[in-house]
Amino acid sequence: MPKILIVDDEPNIVTLISRYAQREGYDTVTASDGREAINKCSTDDFDVVIMDVMMPDTDGFTACKKIKESKDIPVIMLSARGTEFDKLFGFEVGVDDYVTKPFSPMELMARIKVILNRSGSAEQKSDSAVLAVGGIKIDTLGLTVTVDGERTELTAKEYALLLLLVKNKGIVLSRDRILNEVWGYDSFGVDRTVDWQIKLLRSKLGAYRDSIKTVRGVGYKFEA
Structure with a gap:
């Protein structure tokens, strides 16, 4: 069962994504900020990380860069800022996909499947x-x-x-x-x-x- 780490400081978004991910058969773990995400990735293995950009303490871009230094985990970044600059910067620090808020949960699940298939983590082909x-x-x-x-x-x-x-x-x-x-x-x-x-x-x-x-x-x- 693929395991997904969901990182966002907005509880309603975490709950929404978790509900859809579990419906798709994924195991979900959550974190409320970038520092917590870094710590959880250092002690556990995940198939995909879904992470917000704007969070207290440690932002998503910084957390993504830190995680990628030690583990090759695909990261889908969520952000209310959808400018070309933001997306290019995200890809530079290792982001695998970029989803702009507000987002469709169904589309997000589809993007997760694409990444799992690409990385060979999906159990169903x-x-x-x-x-x-x-x-x-x-x-x-x-x-x-x-x-x-x-x-x-x-x-x-x-x-x-x-x-x-x-x-x-x-x-x-x-x-x-x-x-x-x-x-x-x-x-x-x-x-x-x-x-x-x-x-x-x-x-x-x-x-x-x-x-x-x-x-x-x-x-x-x-x-x-």
């Missing part, structure tokens, strides 16, 4: 990483979607939305739940955001566009 429903196939490691064998280009939000619907096949998902899980923990979106994204996603599913059913007054569900 190609076949088990592909979700197939009818002519739609979702490669959760490669983050690609094919419809009747033809690759279709989806945005990050469209991919996260399709993955959420397929994983909950036959279950009605409210607009509020979709907003929370696809757009993130502090989304201030409205119902029209979900409706518009569903419309765009349907347009890319070809003959399977009607697999996404509208449940009037509630939300949406996916049916093969």
Whole structure:
């Protein structure tokens, strides 16, 4: 079972990421600042570290650089600052991936899978990483979607939305739940955001566009 270290000084974010990671079958350990993360990495082995940049005592960039000096652990950095400079600086100190807040938990889980697969830490490989429903196939490691064998280009939000619907096949998902899980923990979106994204996603599913059913007054569900 892959082990993930989640580092953030905001308890609600730690709880959110932990909940999704455990749902994916990962073992999770948490830390509230960079110094604690450094100490835990020195005494334990992790497959991935998810770490915020702005934290008291020791920031994420400093912690990442220190961790990388002794162990080659993939690091996904979280930050509300998404400038090109911040990202380039992060990559210079050894960051493997960079996710800007607010983030989609589903997208973050997908990024973790990509890193685990790349590093050889994932226990489940190609076949088990592909979700197939009818002519739609979702490669959760490669983050690609094919419809009747033809690759279709989806945005990050469209991919996260399709993955959420397929994983909950036959279950009605409210607009509020979709907003929370696809757009993130502090989304201030409205119902029209979900409706518009569903419309765009349907347009890319070809003959399977009607697999996404509208449940009037509630939300949406996916049916093969």
